[in-house]
Structure formats: C-alpha cells, structure tokens
Amino acid sequence: MATCCFLSSSILRHPSHTTPLQGRLQTRRNFSFFKITAIFWGPKKTTTPTTRSMMDVSLGTFTLIGSPEQKPPVEPKELQQVSISVVSSISNVxxxxxxxxxxxxxxxxxxxxxxxHAFLSCLEESGCAVQETGWLPQHIIAQDENKNTIGVVPLYLKSHSYGEYVFDHSWADAYYxxxxxYYPKLQSCVPFTPVTGQRILVRDAWYKDQVIDMLISALKDLALKLQVSSLHVTFPTETECQRMKKDGFLQRTGMQYHWKNRNYKNFDDFLMDIKQSKRKNIRQERxxxxxxxxTMKRLRGYEIKDKHWDSFYRFYRNTTDSKWGQRYLTRDFFHNMGSKMGDNVLLIVAEEDDKLIAGALNLIGGDTLFGRLWGCLPQAYYPSLHFEACYYQAIEAAIELNLSKVEAxxxxxxKVQRGYMPVATYSCHYIVDEQFRxxxxxxLVHETKQMEVxxxxxxxxxxxxxxLE
Structure with missing residues (x-):
C-alpha cells in the first residue's frame, strides 16, 4: 500500500487577504498566500519507538586529542578521557x-x-517541565576523569510539540x-521560552571544540538508542546552528522582534531616531x-512580594485562558523563580488606585532585557496599556540598565512600529529517517525563502x- 505524505508551506503571492495555515508566519494583512507542497510517495511503514527514557546512564567514553599547547600531540598514556551520560533531573548536577x-x-x-541552573530547576521543581507534562528531563553531562563537569546540554524527551515556539505539528501529521x-522526540531547548542562546554548554578551555563534537555525537546516538523520530535543537545561536548543520541537522529560520539600544540617554533620545509620524503616535499612546x-512601576528582586506573584499568576491565567488555551507555568514556578533569581527578575506592574491590574514579566541578562509574559485582570480594557507595559517600559529599563537590546x-x-525590528532566529532538526529528512x-527551502521576503x-x-538599521 502506498501513501502520500505532504508538508504545506505558504509563499508570498499577491495583494488580497491572509489565510491561516498551521505553523506559518503571521504577515501583513494586505497579502495572501498559495500553498507549496512537498510530496512523497512510498510504501506505508509502521514503527513503534520506545518510550523508555535513559535514566542516569552512560553514553560512552571519549578521548581528548592534544593538549593546551596543541604541539606536539601528547602521548597516548597522557590522553584525557571524557565520559558522557544522561541524568533525569537537573538536580543531579x-x-x-x-x-x-x-x-x-x-x-x-x-x-x-x-x-x-536556577531557572531550569524552577521548571522541574514546580512541576512544569516534568514527565507528567510531557517534558521528561534527559540532560546530557560530560565529565573528565576526575568527575569535573565540563559540558552540559539541556534536553527533554517529549510526547507532544507544545511550549516550543518552533511549530512542527505538520511534520507530526505527515509522519502519522x-x-x-512522531512522538516521542528529543528536544534541546529552554522549555516554554523562545530565547536564543547556546544549547551545547561547554567550559571555555582548550578542549572546548572537541567536547562540543562529542556532545553532538552523543545527542545523535541517544536519538538512535531511544528509537525516536527526531532530535530538535531550538533557538541555538547562528554559529551553533551552522556547526550542527555539518553533522546532518536541518536548519530552520524563524523571526522575532528585538529593540536595539544605540547608546540612548533616555526614551526621548530614542524617539528622535523615529520618523515624525511614528514618534507622534508613540507619545500619544504613552x-x-x-x-x-x-501608575507604572518597575520592580526588581526583593521589591517583588508574594502578593505581586499571586496577582501576576492571575494575569497569566487570564492570558492563557483567553489566547493560548494552555497553562504551561504554575503558581509555584513564579514564586520559586522570584526567590532564586533575585535581581535578574524585572516585573513591570500597572496600578489603578493602588490596585494591581496588569503586569509584564522580564528577565535581565548580561546585555539583554528579555520580555517574556504579559497579563491583566479578566475583562479589563485599558487602551495602550499593553504597549506601555511590554514595550515602552522595557525600553526605558534597558536604557537605564545600559543593556544592548530588548528581546520581545x-x-x-x-512591534515594528514601536521600534522592535525583525531578526532571524534558528533551529536545528535531526530527522532519523532519511526519506523524511x-x-x-x-x-524548509520554501519556508526560508518566504521568511526572507x-x-x-x-x-x-x-x-x-x-x-538606521
């Protein structure tokens, strides 16, 4: 028996209206799309991947070649051994x-x-990224012969595709x-968080490149051992993605909106780089x-009390109930994160007569303010409050903290008309079956062309x- 598998992509065509397609880009309303379909004919196959996880087991031992001087290569008796294993909880590291x-x-x-460790452990300890929610931790750890941890990879065995922000539901449908x-699959990412960053985390030493290669090899080996359909690395850096592409991973391009700090002294300084009509609109909104x-307030660390987290959780629930349809995060997560991460947390709140009515959660990195979640009271409507809490307050905070950018x-x-410009994001996908790959x-060839347009x-x-860029 033969069957036809297909994946749909949408390509920019002519002015008209937009038709929704699963997992495609949200684009301007004055354009429409037609479908491009990749078709495969072949005998129908049936496989049953194992659902058994690798619970704290070894993935093998590798040998480092060379030395810090790299000349000449050291003798075999001096070669260092690196062992790679899987742990079922980040608490084991x-x-x-x-x-x-x-x-x-x-x-x-x-x-x-x-x-x-604080953020990822909060997700596990609060019951957000655990087996019961379809996120079974399978973190990969590299250690030297003295049991020093020299590399880690956040990794999960997943039974669905929710909470990833790189949509592959059509891929799963084609597999079916x-x-x-298609499930289970392996996913290297930060759960529920579409933020770019390294995914293969290795100590900065002479052996770094070798250990990265070892970990990439171990990731692929684990996919084969577990007999999963695929291995996905979402929101890695562009450099990391290019490196994995050489190891058989497919590259996918996405898009986000970031604000860039051009050494602004204050918000008005930023506005002077904006065209007059857009500048006027922003001022009117504010x-x-x-x-x-x-009244808008920016709270950090100890300034954020339990009452703030309780209110924000209510706001978060209102957003998920009205838009997303699924709550990924628990009340305990917000409380635990606030306690563990201190001044790296920035909570922007709106008050009316001393009553909390809305909030926007941000995390502060070394050079970036990361805008994450927003919510308000149920059935509340305050014109322009979303723009103020999520975008304008974040810009002001980034300027005050001398941060390079805001990721929204x-x-x-x-977001574009408020100074947040599109930037490319990346993901890497190792598809075990060659035909499906x-x-x-x-x-992805068609999708990437669409993204560029x-x-x-x-x-x-x-x-x-x-x-100005």
Whole structure:
C-alpha cells in the first residue's frame, strides 16, 4: 500500500487577504498566500519507538586529542578521557558546575538567565517541565576523569510539540499519514521560552571544540538508542546552528522582534531616531496611561512580594485562558523563580488606585532585557496599556540598565512600529529517517525563502529614519 505524505508551506503571492495555515508566519494583512507542497510517495511503514527514557546512564567514553599547547600531540598514556551520560533531573548536577558551563558557552561570559541552573530547576521543581507534562528531563553531562563537569546540554524527551515556539505539528501529521509515530522526540531547548542562546554548554578551555563534537555525537546516538523520530535543537545561536548543520541537522529560520539600544540617554533620545509620524503616535499612546489614572512601576528582586506573584499568576491565567488555551507555568514556578533569581527578575506592574491590574514579566541578562509574559485582570480594557507595559517600559529599563537590546519574542507586527525590528532566529532538526529528512529539507527551502521576503518587507516599512538599521 502506498501513501502520500505532504508538508504545506505558504509563499508570498499577491495583494488580497491572509489565510491561516498551521505553523506559518503571521504577515501583513494586505497579502495572501498559495500553498507549496512537498510530496512523497512510498510504501506505508509502521514503527513503534520506545518510550523508555535513559535514566542516569552512560553514553560512552571519549578521548581528548592534544593538549593546551596543541604541539606536539601528547602521548597516548597522557590522553584525557571524557565520559558522557544522561541524568533525569537537573538536580543531579551542581548549580556551580552547570552555571560555569552556561556562562562559558558563548565565549564572552555573558549571562543568559534562561540557561541558568536556577531557572531550569524552577521548571522541574514546580512541576512544569516534568514527565507528567510531557517534558521528561534527559540532560546530557560530560565529565573528565576526575568527575569535573565540563559540558552540559539541556534536553527533554517529549510526547507532544507544545511550549516550543518552533511549530512542527505538520511534520507530526505527515509522519502519522506515513504510518510512523512522531512522538516521542528529543528536544534541546529552554522549555516554554523562545530565547536564543547556546544549547551545547561547554567550559571555555582548550578542549572546548572537541567536547562540543562529542556532545553532538552523543545527542545523535541517544536519538538512535531511544528509537525516536527526531532530535530538535531550538533557538541555538547562528554559529551553533551552522556547526550542527555539518553533522546532518536541518536548519530552520524563524523571526522575532528585538529593540536595539544605540547608546540612548533616555526614551526621548530614542524617539528622535523615529520618523515624525511614528514618534507622534508613540507619545500619544504613552499619554493615555496617565489619562486613565494608571501608575507604572518597575520592580526588581526583593521589591517583588508574594502578593505581586499571586496577582501576576492571575494575569497569566487570564492570558492563557483567553489566547493560548494552555497553562504551561504554575503558581509555584513564579514564586520559586522570584526567590532564586533575585535581581535578574524585572516585573513591570500597572496600578489603578493602588490596585494591581496588569503586569509584564522580564528577565535581565548580561546585555539583554528579555520580555517574556504579559497579563491583566479578566475583562479589563485599558487602551495602550499593553504597549506601555511590554514595550515602552522595557525600553526605558534597558536604557537605564545600559543593556544592548530588548528581546520581545515572536508574533505581532505592531512591534515594528514601536521600534522592535525583525531578526532571524534558528533551529536545528535531526530527522532519523532519511526519506523524511529529504521531505522536510525541501519544505524548509520554501519556508526560508518566504521568511526572507517577509523580513525584508518589514525592514523596509520600519519606523526608523533613513540610514538606521
């Protein structure tokens, strides 16, 4: 019996209207799309991947070649051994060791709060990223012969595709049509967090490149051992993605909106780089806040009390209930994160007559303010409050803290006219079945061309004066 598997992509065509397609880009309303389909004919197959996890087991021992001087190569008796294993909880790794790998990973020592032991452990301890929610931790750890941790990879065995922000539901559907099971799959990422950062975290030492290669090899080996359909690395850096591409991973391009700090002294200084019509609109939006008797506050660390987290959780629930339809994070997560991460947490709140009515959660990294979640009271409507809390307050905070950028996440063309410009994001996908790998590779070619067109269109229609990127 033969079957047809297909993946749909949408390509920019002509002015009209937008038709929704699963997992495609949100683009300007005055354009429409037609479908490009990658088709595969072949015998229907049936496989049953194992759901057994690798619970704290070894993935093998590797040998480091060379020395810090790299000349000449050391004698075999002096070669160092690196053992790679899987742990079923981040609690099995010391926070000092994990964070040392995370900070060293990008080679610049810039702190990414989402890769910290504190953030990832909060997700596990609060019941958010655990087996019961379809996120079974399978973190990979590299240690030298003295049991020093020299590399880690945040990794999960997943039974669904929710909470990833790189949409592969159509891939899963194609697998199902072909008689394959797409789930479980392996996912290297920060759960529920579309923030770019290193995913293969290795200490900055002479052996760094070798250990990265070992960990990539171990990731692929684990996918084969577990008989999963695929291994996905979402929101790695571009450099990391290019490196994994050489090891058989497919590269996928996405898009987010970031604000860039051009050494601004204050918010008005930023506005002077905006075209007059857009600048006027932003000022009018900001004036609406005081006109509605609203007070904005930026709270950090100890300033954020339990009452703030309880209120914000209510706001978060209102957002998920009305838009997303699924709550990924628990009340305990917010309380634990606030306690563990201290001044790296920035909570922007709006008050009316001393009553909390809305909030926006941000995390502060070494050079970036990361805008994450927003919510308000149920059935509350305050014109321009979302723009103020999520975008304008974040810009002011970044300027005050001398941060290079604000990452406002994906979706929402309205961000462009408020100074948040589109930037490319990346993901890497190792598809075990060669035939399906070719299908998805063809799909990604079309999707990437579409992404390039959309990003160019948004860049050209941006709010900044000529000559500014």
């Amino acid at each position: 010391s926070s000092i060791d994990w964070d040392a790998c995370a900070v060293d990973a990008n080679g610049q020592g810039i702190f990414n709060p989402f890769l910290s 049509r072909f008689g394959y099971q 004036k609406k806040i005081s006109a509605q008797n609203l 996440g994906a979706q929402g063309e309205h 070719n299908i998805i590779s063809d799909f 959309v990003m160019k269109m948004m860049q050209d229609s941006g709010p900044f004066k000529d000559g």
